[in-house]
Amino acid sequence: MTDTRESGTRSRTRRAILAAAASVLARDRGATLADIAEAAQIGRSTLHRYFSDRQDLVNAAVVDSFRVVEKSTAGAAIDQGPPIEAMRRLIAALVDAGDRLAFLFGDPRVLEEFTACFEPDLSVPTTVTLIERGQAEGVFDPGVSAEWIQQVLWALTYTGWEAAEKGLLPRHGVAAAVTRAFESGMVVSPARP
Amino acid sequence: MTDTRESGTRSRTRRAILAAAASVLARDRGATLADIAEAAQIGRSTLHRYFSDRQDLVNAAVVDSFRVVEKSTAGAAIDQGPPIEAMRRLIAALVDAGDRLAFLFGDPRVLEEFTACFEPDLSVPTTVTLIERGQAEGVFDPGVSAEWIQQVLWALTYTGWEAAEKGLLPRHGVAAAVTRAFESGMVVSPARP
DNA sequence: TGATAATGAGACATCGAAGTCTCATTATGA
DNA sequence: TCATAATGAGACTTCGATGTCTCATTATCA
Secondary structure, eight states: OOOTTSOHHHHHHHHHHHHHHHHHHHHOTTOOHHHHHHHTTSOHHHHHHHOSSHHHHHHHHHHHHHHHHHHHHHHTTTTSSOHHHHHHHHHHHHHHTHHHHHHHHHOHHHHHHHHHHOOOOTTSOOHHHHHHHHHHTTOBOTTSOHHHHHHHHHHHHHHHHHHHHHTSSOGGGHHHHHHHHHHHTTBSSOOOO | OOOTTSOHHHHHHHHHHHHHHHHHHHHOTTOOHHHHHHHTTSOHHHHHHHOSSHHHHHHHHHHHHHHHHHHHHHHTTTTSSOHHHHHHHHHHHHHHTHHHHHHHHHOHHHHHHHHHHOOOOTTSOOHHHHHHHHHHTTOBOTTSOHHHHHHHHHHHHHHHHHHHHHTSSOGGGHHHHHHHHHHHTTBSSOOOO
């Protein structure tokens, strides 16, 4: 899928811009193209050489972030082993891709826009598949939809990332805190309502 | 605190603008003042008669939303009864104030800005107080900070609101889904890591 | 009803970000 | 080294949101 006609230099610059865009926009959606260029350590005019539009840049950043998260997910091998263990690997992977996830999750509109027109890599097992597998095995709550569980997963991961940003959680404790919240909730001896 | 010199008409219009602002901005942070005026069913020039600045409007909307959420919280009487029950009432109240919460929670910067300069009504028991009470009684997870639990609470509530917006959850099921997630997490037989 | 408050429509100026372009400089690779 | 690719700085235009203002109309209340 990568354009092989693009030189190494250009390819590297492009990646830097996309990473900077996701990182900056995750923290401030109203950020200026100048802000993004500065974060990418390039001139604003250079940015325009790669992406004609702001919209063009955002679109590319979304697709790119999808790919990055997808890759992280793939690395967690979530189609193997017990669902609980697979989910713990997935959470760790998602936390690692925090910037990208925060960028995607932080803007509901962006996500919606692309869910329709963006066809995911079918060779990569999806999060929903893992959740459904866990539900079938009676490990994940079968009383709610897999999509809801996925939303909760993303929300908790995002919250963990944000908490670390604010200094509320130590970086190295995010994955554990998210995992714990996801698996057990906040009540010690849960009484199902 | 309400300016008694303001006529009933103006007071009503002001409230309508603030409610519209929170509602519109919760769904689209980049929304135009024209969008907000339209949602409030007033002319754009009228809006400027009430709030000189965009910043002025946003500030007022934040303060107002704080008050609304505070009032909801107060109505839940979270300083009374078992913490679990109090938390369930609180979640129901927060879900009811969904728009306002989404507005406040959806923009981390807004929240930060005001947490410092905005002194809360001390006569109203705070969420953190409830959480700490629950932790002291061994009901809420004492292994994490109360602030983290509060973040999770807000995140889950926001996610429930958003899921309802997207049609992923029925409106009447949001509070139950959030409560369940908050208390028990997503795993049927939790194995604490 | 009559005085006044409140509003809506819209013209107008302003301002900042976005986007375009040029030219000199630096980096890359054959 | 040399040709070419890539970049940075900055001038410039465009465009849309914002903020100001006027005037006619409508709503409110004594």
